[in-house]
Amino acid sequence: MKKNIIAVAATGIVLATMVSCKPKNAGNAVSGDAAQKSFVAPGKYDEYYNFVSGGFSGQLAVYGLPSGRLFRVIPVFSVDPEKGWGYSEETKPMLNTSHGFVPWDDLHHPELSQTNGEIDGKWVFGNANNTPRLARIDLKTFKTAEIIELPNSGGNHSSPFGTENTEYIVAGTRFSVPEDGAGDVPINTYKKNFKGHISFVSVDKESGRMKIAFQLKTPGVNFDLARCGRAKSHGWFFFSCYNTEQANTLLEVNASQKDKDFIMAVNWKKAEEYIKQGKGVKKSVKYAHNVWNEETHTATSTIEKEVLVLDVAELKDICYFIPCPKSPHGCDVDPTGEFIVGSGKLAAVIPVFSFDKLQKAISEKAFDGDYQGIPVVKYEAALYGEVKKPGLGPLHTEFDGKGNAYTSFFVSSEVVKWNIKDLAVIDRVPTFYSVGHLCIPGGNTRKPSPKYLIAYNKITKDRYLPTGPELTQSAQIYDISGEKMQLILDFPTIGEPHYAQAAPADVIRNNGQLKIYKIGENKHPYVSKGEGEAKVIRNGKTVHVNMTSIRSHFAPDNIEGIKLGDEVYFHITNLEQDWDVPHGFGIKGANNAELLIMPGETTTLKWVPDRTGIFPMYCTDFCSALHQEMQGYVRVSPANSTVPLTFSIGTNIPKAENK
Amino acid sequence: MKKVLILLSSTALIYACGGSSSNKSNQGSTNQATQTESTTPESKSDDYDATRGEGKFTSENITIGATLDTKLAKAGEEIQGVKCSSCHRLTEEKLVGPGWKGVTQRRKPEWIMNFITNPEPMIDKDPAVQAQLELCLVRMPNQSLTEDEARNIYEFMRKNDGVK
Numbered sequence: 001m002k003k004n005i006i007a008v009a010a011t012g013i014v015l016a017t018m019v020s021c022k023p024k025n026a027g028n029a030v031s032g033d034a035a036q037k038s039f040v041a042p043g044k045y046d047e048y049y050n051f052v053s054g055g056f057s058g059q060l061a062v063y064g065l066p067s068g069r070l071f072r073v074i075p076v077f078s079v080d081p082e083k084g085w086g087y088s089e090e091t092k093p094m095l096n097t098s099h100g101f102v103p104w105d106d107l108h109h110p111e112l113s114q115t116n117g118e119i120d121g122k123w124v125f126g127n128a129n130n131t132p133r134l135a136r137i138d139l140k141t142f143k144t145a146e147i148i149e150l151p152n153s154g155g156n157h158s159s160p161f162g163t164e165n166t167e168y169i170v171a172g173t174r175f176s177v178p179e180d181g182a183g184d185v186p187i188n189t190y191k192k193n194f195k196g197h198i199s200f201v202s203v204d205k206e207s208g209r210m211k212i213a214f215q216l217k218t219p220g221v222n223f224d225l226a227r228c229g230r231a232k233s234h235g236w237f238f239f240s241c242y243n244t245e246q247a248n249t250l251l252e253v254n255a256s257q258k259d260k261d262f263i264m265a266v267n268w269k270k271a272e273e274y275i276k277q278g279k280g281v282k283k284s285v286k287y288a289h290n291v292w293n294e295e296t297h298t299a300t301s302t303i304e305k306e307v308l309v310l311d312v313a314e315l316k317d318i319c320y321f322i323p324c325p326k327s328p329h330g331c332d333v334d335p336t337g338e339f340i341v342g343s344g345k346l347a348a349v350i351p352v353f354s355f356d357k358l359q360k361a362i363s364e365k366a367f368d369g370d371y372q373g374i375p376v377v378k379y380e381a382a383l384y385g386e387v388k389k390p391g392l393g394p395l396h397t398e399f400d401g402k403g404n405a406y407t408s409f410f411v412s413s414e415v416v417k418w419n420i421k422d423l424a425v426i427d428r429v430p431t432f433y434s435v436g437h438l439c440i441p442g443g444n445t446r447k448p449s450p451k452y453l454i455a456y457n458k459i460t461k462d463r464y465l466p467t468g469p470e471l472t473q474s475a476q477i478y479d480i481s482g483e484k485m486q487l488i489l490d491f492p493t494i495g496e497p498h499y500a501q502a503a504p505a506d507v508i509r510n511n512g513q514l515k516i517y518k519i520g521e522n523k524h525p526y527v528s529k530g531e532g533e534a535k536v537i538r539n540g541k542t543v544h545v546n547m548t549s550i551r552s553h554f555a556p557d558n559i560e561g562i563k564l565g566d567e568v569y570f571h572i573t574n575l576e577q578d579w580d581v582p583h584g585f586g587i588k589g590a591n592n593a594e595l596l597i598m599p600g601e602t603t604t605l606k607w608v609p610d611r612t613g614i615f616p617m618y619c620t621d622f623c624s625a626l627h628q629e630m631q632g633y634v635r636v637s638p639a640n641s642t643v644p645l646t647f648s649i650g651t652n653i654p655k656a657e658n659k
Numbered sequence: 660m661k662k663v664l665i666l667l668s669s670t671a672l673i674y675a676c677g678g679s680s681s682n683k684s685n686q687g688s689t690n691q692a693t694q695t696e697s698t699t700p701e702s703k704s705d706d707y708d709a710t711r712g713e714g715k716f717t718s719e720n721i722t723i724g725a726t727l728d729t730k731l732a733k734a735g736e737e738i739q740g741v742k743c744s745s746c747h748r749l750t751e752e753k754l755v756g757p758g759w760k761g762v763t764q765r766r767k768p769e770w771i772m773n774f775i776t777n778p779e780p781m782i783d784k785d786p787a788v789q790a791q792l793e794l795c796l797v798r799m800p801n802q803s804l805t806e807d808e809a810r811n812i813y814e815f816m817r818k819n820d821g822v823k
Contacts, residue, residue, distance in 0.1 A: 516803060519741055530740040550745040551797055553755070575745055577803035625796045650754070 030487055037479050038489035040067040045509075048441050048502045050454065051110040051124050052475065055496025058105045060126055060137065065441070065452055065502055066477055068491025076135050076144050077105030077128045081593030085144075088595055089569065089604040090524075093301035097131050097149050098286045105130050108498040109160060109225075113203070117164040117230050117446030121507040123208050125160040125169050132156035134171055134201055136208055140514045145292045148210050151180050151285035151307050152197040158223035158239055162203075164230050164446075168213065168268065171199040172223030172239050179217075180285045190248040194220035197309075198239065200268060209291070214271060214280055214308045216318065218264070219372035220246055222255070224329050225396070230446055231337035233355040235269040238340050240324065240331035244371065256346060260323035260379065262371070263331050263342050265358060270318050271310055279315055280308040295523040297601050313373030320362060321371050322353060323379040330396035334405065335446050339384060339420055341405060343394035350394050350407060352423065354384035387423045390416050395436060396499075398443030400450035400480060406443075408435040408455065415455055415478065417485060429485045431476055434458040440480070441502035449504055453478045453485065456497040463490055473497055515579040517600030524602035526571035531555040536647040543568045543645075549583040549597065550575040551624040553649065554617070557632030561645030564612055564638055570595075573602040584620030587634065594620045609636040707784045714773030714781075715806065723768050727822045728814050735808075735815030742802040743812070749819050756795055763813070763820045771816065772809040775802075 040046050046064025049071075054061055058078030062071045079086030079095065086095050086103055095101055105128035113123040123145075126135045132153035138145040150156055150171050158172025176194040178185050185193045196218035202211050222243040229236035241262045247254030274280065283306070290301045312319040322342075324331075330343035340353040360366075361381035368376045393411030400406070404426065407416050413434050417427040437456050441449040460474045472492035479486040519529060528534045528546045534555045537544045543566050548555045554572075562568060574583050576599040585595040590607050597603045609615065619630035637643045646653045711717060746755035762771065774781050774788070778799045782788050792798065804812070 518803070530742070531745045532740045548745060551755070551800060553745070555745065575742065576800055577742060578801040581800060624798070 034486070034488040037486075038066040038068070038477060040064065040069070045505060047505055048449075048452070049505055049508050050439070050500055050502040051112065052456070052493055052500040053107045053110050053126065053496075053498045054494050055108060055473075055498045056106050057495025058107050058128070059495065060107060060110055060124070061494050061497075062142065063475075063491065063493075064505075065454070066479075066489060068475070068477065068489050070494075072142055073494060074137055074142055074144065076126050076137065077102075077107055077133065077147075079103045079593075082596070084593050084595045084603060084605070087593035087605070089606055090298040093299040094144060094147055094290045094292065096290055096301035097133065097288045098151075098303065099131060102131050105133065107135075108157060110499065110501050111160045111162050111169065112501045112503055113166040113208075114162060114445060115165055117234075119442055119445060119501075119503045119507055120166075121503060121511040123166075123203075124501070125162065127156050127159040127171065129155055129157055129174070132171065132173065134160050134169060134199075134210065136203070136210060138208070139508055140512055141294070143292070145208065145294075146210055147288075147290045148201065148212065149287035149289070150197075150199050150212070151287045152195070152215060152217075152283075152309075153177070153199070158198070158226045160201075161226045161228060161237075163228040163237070163268075164234050166203045166205075168200045168202055169210070170226055170228075170237060170239075171201060172226055173197050174222050174224065176220035176222065179283070181283075187248055190220060191246050194246075194248070196221055196223060196241075198223065198266070200271070210289075212287075212304075212307055214275060214310055216266065216271065217309050217311045217313075218319065219313070219374065221262070222251075223264075225331050227331055227333040227340075227444060229333060229337050229355065230335070233333065233337040235267065236355070237266040237268055238331050238333060239264040239266065240328040240342065241321075242327040242329075242345075256327060260325055261327055261344075262321040262376070263324045263328060263340065263353070264374075265320045265322060265377075267318055271315075274310055274315050274318070275308065280310050282306050283309050294517075295521065297517070297522070297524050297603065319374050320358075321374050321376045322358065322382045323368070323376065324351060325349060330394070330407075332397040332399070332405075332444070334399050334420055335401045335448060337446075341397045341407070343396060343407060345393055345395065345410070347394065348389065348392075350387040350390050350397075350418075351379075352384045352386065352420065353382045357384065358382045385423045387418050387425065390418065390425060391428070396438055398438045398440040398453065399448055400440060400443070401446075401448040402450060406438055406440065406453055406480070406485075408438045410434050410436065410458070415453065415485060417480075427484050429478060429487060431455045431457055432463055432474070432490070433461055437499035439500040439502055441504060444501070451479070451481050452502075453480045454500060454502070456493075456500060458496075460492075464492060475500075515599075516577050517598060519573075519575065519577060519600045522573070522600055522602060524571070524573070526569075526604065527602045528571075528573045530575065531649070534647075534649075536561075536645060538566075538645050541566050545570045545647075547572045548575050549573070549585070549619065549630070551581070552619070552626040552630040554585075554619070554630065554632050555649045556647035557649050558652070559633070559647045560635040560637075561643045562609065562634055562636045563641055563643075564609065564636060566609065566636075568607045568609070568634075570605045570607060570617075571602055572597050572605070574599050576600070581623065582621050583623055583630075585617065586620045587617040588615045596621060609634075612636050612638055709785055709787065710767055710770060712767075712770040712773035712777075712781050712785060714777035716769040716772040716776075716809075718767070718769055721768055721772065721810065723813075723817075727818055729818075731811045731814035732818040733815075735811035735813070736818075738804070738808050738812055739815055742804065746797075746799075753795070755797055756799060757791065759816055759819055761820060763816050763822075768813055772806075772813055774799075775812060776804050776806065776809045777801075 048065035050063040060074045075085035111125045132150040136146040153173040154177040155174030157174035198216040202213040221241040224240045226239040243255035324342040325347035326344035328342045366381035391409035391412045397407045435455045439454045477489040574597040615634045748758040751758045751760040
């Protein structure tokens with residue numbers, strides 16, 4: 001420690017003295033070369049992609065590191081009129097649930113897929129907290145490709161964390177609830193009727209297709225976060241749990257009674273053995289499974305009826321509870337797979353558990369009794385050691401692969417770097433303010449890429465120009481390439497930047513990025529492959545308009561013979577075959593949104609005219625010098641009109657009547 | 660060394676062009692990095708060949724028969740319906756772009772096939788295309804045609820021009 005101080009003093013870094021007196025004003029915590037370190041020149045690429053959850057926006061934002069530039073907001077669980085997500089006929093089924101169409105959710109955690117414990121650039125997963133679901137986003141298209149609902153769950157917070165080869169993505173329920181179909185029970189029967197369920201969702205290696213392989217039925221507690229074992233601990237999963245008091249009211253007080261809650265260690269290989277022996281029980285439930293088809297550009301929603309459940313109180317050796325101080329939030333496994341770091345929100349220490357010691361304790365049955373049928377491992381028997389007095393309110397830990405851990409502290413607004421082996425604090429830096437999760441690119445893998453650390457803050461206060469009562473949310477980037485952490489950039493984010501993951505840019509940009517949909521491979525049932533196929537067809541009161549768009553006109557662009565009471569479906573095929581040339585479509589009075597149609601894609605807008613008259617339609621995405629010319633008219637006549645159905649482009653049908 | 664300098668200066672020129680046409684409407688491909696990659700190999704010298712155009716095709720690597728290859732022409736007609744007919748008439752009439760009638764008499768086959776597979780650099784360099792752009796004001800989009808598709812379309816253009 002003394003040596004450290006001397007070294008720092010000798011190098012004359014002003015920052016060190018500032019850190020020790022914890023500046024209230026952030027400006028002076030930034031040293032001179034910060035701009036240089038975060039600057040990415042115009043036209044140059046960033047080093048990393050940063051996938052940042054939008055929290056209550058329900059979406060996933062994609063930023064570049066170290067510039068903090070926003071590239072894209074991927075609509076996931078919430079409708080997005082800008083992209084037609086949840087408004088076009090093709091995307092509506094993606095937001096279907098057993099409760100019907102749900103237009104909003106709360107996305108907290110992104111999880112990048114891995115192969116052999118490293119980020120493979122295929123998919124990123126996201127969790128829906130409110131109406132429990134998992135989403136898979138395809139990183140070739142940056143589009144949500146699949147959403148699966150989770151039965152027996154309430155508040156899907158302990159999710160979507162994955163295993164080393166993305167064999168499974170897990171989904172642990174935050175709220176314990178009565179099992180689906182349990183009927184009408186009083187809330188005060190929590191202890192008797194409320195259960196936790198952890199879903200293990202398998203992911204097909206090639207297609208990415210998800211399936212609820214099984215659920216573990218656990219005692220009723222709150223599950224918060226989770227991490228898979230890796231390398232030597234592959235085959236295990238670790239979940240933080242709180243409210244082991246089993247309170248169902250005023251949890252702020254009633255769930256903070258005990259000195260220790262638990263980290264639940266799950267041997268999922270053991271669960272697989274039980275399933276092979278036929279020990280699981282099939283339960284009748286109801287959940288939606290929504291899949292996007294890249295060939296038809298259309299989603300389908302299927303209601304599934306069954307789930308396989310393993311009761312971990314009956315089926316021994318799947319689960320063990322490890323006591324962990326005071327309402328643990330983070331439950332993070334280091335790159336070697338040996339150390340499991342618990343972060344008790346209300347604790348004064350950070351306990352570090354040893355996987356080897358845990359295995360020994362289990363084999364020697366070093367238990368402190370059981371909790372509702374699950375063995376409780378003796379704290380000391382699994383403990384490697386504690387980081388003493390690290391700060392106030394530890395939340396979450398990421399790793400640099402060089403033997404160091406970085407833990408966020410919500411209450412004391414700081415990031416603390418400490419050494420895993422000797423549990424000594426190396427450095428601490430302030431955050432502005434109230435940091436939640438941290439991210440190091442690959443920080444949850446076998447091979448982190450420890451150049452930057454990003455802190456995602458809960459409170460912004462005075463960091464930016466004020467914008468009324470609601471302020472932007474904020475993230476901060478630290479250079480962690482040296483011994484000391486250095487703040488180099490603040491950047492504002494959408495929604496709540498709850499958690500994020502980052503990947504080296506090349507892993508994703510070289511994964512076979514889709515630039516266009518090949519028009520020849522378009523299998524949409526209403527595709528128009530060329531203007532020659534554009535047409536308008538009446539089928540009773542339903543009218544299908546198969547329309548094309550190309551710079552800079554629609555075909556057809558004059559349509560007559562639509563009548564009041566008709567339901568009109570505009571199926572628009574973008575005939576462009578060049579990267580970055582989407583067309584948009586808007587029509588007056590549409591009660592939904594615009595369409596944004598990618599090159600070679602077909603997308604459908606339903607339009608029910610509410611009055612007679614002439615309705616303009618136009619391209620909404622600036623496409624060429626003649627973009628403002630990309631427009632047309634639809635004539636809506638009275639219900640009993642005899643105006644024939646006609647459509648045209650370039651010439652008047654019927655002939656012009658102007659005199 | 661001199662060559663390197665020329666290369667550098669011509670690259671800079673391309674960058675400058677890309678920069679000035681930053682408006683999406685004026686750009687076929689809006690990604691500067693990609694644009695530079697794809698044009699650099701072609702910009703080894705400043706002598707743009709307005710007869711051949713710029714791209715993969717030369718008079719040596721394409722074979723045009725004395726009579727029409729009806730099979731190729733039929734395939735070309737199909738592609739034309741999907742990727743070209745929105746903007747080009749088969750007559751001399753200009754729609755978004757010029758009509759196709761007579762094009763095989765005005766242009767070498769390699770020029771046509773280079774232009775339809777590699778429009779962006781040719782729009783920037785070819786004097787005839789630049790003159791056309793002043794009339795049409797829409798840069799012809801890259802429709803991601805394969806080499807075979809380009810050949811088929813050329814054969815259909817010949818048919819359209821009366822080759823039997």
